[in-house]
Amino acid sequence: MCTDRYRTRYRGSVEPGRARPAGRPRAFDADAALDAAVRVFWAQGYEGASLDDLTAAMGITRTSLYRAFGNKEQLFGRVLARYTETAAAYALRAVGRPTAREVAREFLDGAVQATTDPSSPAGCLGVQGALAVGSAGTAARGVLASWREAGAALLRDRFERSLQDGDLPAGTDPALLARHLMTVANGVAVQAATGVGESELRVVVDMTLSSWPPSPRG
Amino acid sequence: MCTDRYRTRYRGSVEPGRARPAGRPRAFDADAALDAAVRVFWAQGYEGASLDDLTAAMGITRTSLYRAFGNKEQLFGRVLARYTETAAAYALRAVGRPTAREVAREFLDGAVQATTDPSSPAGCLGVQGALAVGSAGTAARGVLASWREAGAALLRDRFERSLQDGDLPAGTDPALLARHLMTVANGVAVQAATGVGESELRVVVDMTLSSWPPSPRG
DNA sequence: TCCGTTGTGCACCGATCGGTACCGAACCCA
DNA sequence: TGGGTTCGGTACCGATCGGTGCACAACGGA
Numbered sequence: 001m002c003t004d005r006y007r008t009r010y011r012g013s014v015e016p017g018r019a020r021p022a023g024r025p026r027a028f029d030a031d032a033a034l035d036a037a038v039r040v041f042w043a044q045g046y047e048g049a050s051l052d053d054l055t056a057a058m059g060i061t062r063t064s065l066y067r068a069f070g071n072k073e074q075l076f077g078r079v080l081a082r083y084t085e086t087a088a089a090y091a092l093r094a095v096g097r098p099t100a101r102e103v104a105r106e107f108l109d110g111a112v113q114a115t116t117d118p119s120s121p122a123g124c125l126g127v128q129g130a131l132a133v134g135s136a137g138t139a140a141r142g143v144l145a146s147w148r149e150a151g152a153a154l155l156r157d158r159f160e161r162s163l164q165d166g167d168l169p170a171g172t173d174p175a176l177l178a179r180h181l182m183t184v185a186n187g188v189a190v191q192a193a194t195g196v197g198e199s200e201l202r203v204v205v206d207m208t209l210s211s212w213p214p215s216p217r218g
Numbered sequence: 219m220c221t222d223r224y225r226t227r228y229r230g231s232v233e234p235g236r237a238r239p240a241g242r243p244r245a246f247d248a249d250a251a252l253d254a255a256v257r258v259f260w261a262q263g264y265e266g267a268s269l270d271d272l273t274a275a276m277g278i279t280r281t282s283l284y285r286a287f288g289n290k291e292q293l294f295g296r297v298l299a300r301y302t303e304t305a306a307a308y309a310l311r312a313v314g315r316p317t318a319r320e321v322a323r324e325f326l327d328g329a330v331q332a333t334t335d336p337s338s339p340a341g342c343l344g345v346q347g348a349l350a351v352g353s354a355g356t357a358a359r360g361v362l363a364s365w366r367e368a369g370a371a372l373l374r375d376r377f378e379r380s381l382q383d384g385d386l387p388a389g390t391d392p393a394l395l396a397r398h399l400m401t402v403a404n405g406v407a408v409q410a411a412t413g414v415g416e417s418e419l420r421v422v423v424d425m426t427l428s429s430w431p432p433s434p435r436g
Numbered sequence: 437t438c439c440g441t442t443g444t445g446c447a448c449c450g451a452t453c454g455g456t457a458c459c460g461a462a463c464c465c466a
Numbered sequence: 467t468g469g470g471t472t473c474g475g476t477a478c479c480g481a482t483c484g485g486t487g488c489a490c491a492a493c494g495g496a
Binding site: 167192 | 265266309310312313317318319321322323325326327329330331333334340341342344345346366367369372373375376377380385386391394395397398399400401402403404405406407408409410411412413414415416418419420421422423425426427428429430431432433
């Protein structure tokens, strides 16, 4: 049964000139399945993405997944490669720019666009691939997001007071200043978790503070 | 058996004037056990920290943990509160400073120190509480760390070329420029995952680029 | 028509997860 | 010395995890 469906899907995913390999043809589009796996890992992280989640999103069975992609870890490798050449392509685009300043602009703009695109999971697979959690940890995830927001609110309230005291130039947005600091601090946390040491991060922070408060227009 | 040990530990953790509660006294120091739990969650994240990991580090049994702290989620709440008033105390210290600039300096300096202290797990519990993974995900974790490092290397190589071309001022450190951009980009990813939208992050990026390349001394 | 090869689907594996029932031990009070 | 109460340790629960064995289906080639 289902021969027609198999035929159609298979022929649709193979260029006309290629010789068909031996054995029963695959009943699904491997590239489409991989794209579906990207979204699952992106949204739920490595451990948070169960095989049931993956197979459901990819529309294939456990056995087909293992035959086509090896195991979960190897699938994640394929997913990361695919992510790099699609959603994270802005990095390669950026380093192709003619000046260092344009590189920086393109890199950060691309990061914002990729991590906030409503048609994709929020954030970056490379950061939260091991950050997101499964269903058991969604509660803790929410608690931590609130915790970080509380930190931003703490800074914002403080800067509002600075604004009233004339400690900050009029027209400054306290919420944006707070968000800027939180962004750098969270980035520092990710760098530290990656293994970057204190001395190097100290210089990064010095760079950030070399012109502070920053003006919102570059 | 073990009566002496129980007596000693119990009396040591209760102020002398307090009436001892009814029933068998606790055989462990709840505060010390909580501190141990902080380190486990900090290093391994919420889901990555199994009850076996926690009980082993805290030196108590499963039953004692549930009786003293409720369940895993409630224990995590206690852990987060404890973390806030110890390792993350720099945030409250920062907002107590007299000027906005000193607030920013203290906040970022404190973040660096807390996340890179060799006597504690690397990173920030608030960020990687849902970032770190258990034993099953350590491989993926390493892959992702390498992936982020590859991104930093990509930028660094590009800026080295800029330096040779005279596109960047002599004396600039390409590695530090790359690290600075990666830090902001990773921070953006965390913000986006927390729910911050594109427009707000765009302004944050504009702030970063308003003076770029930054000088290493603020 | 038969064979070799590859994909599919079902049922199942051992391991580990968070959480708990149960009972004896250790305390206070009467 | 005997209840009341809380804590500690063992042994266990159902659910879920990643991964697999096996029989059958669908193809190319002989």
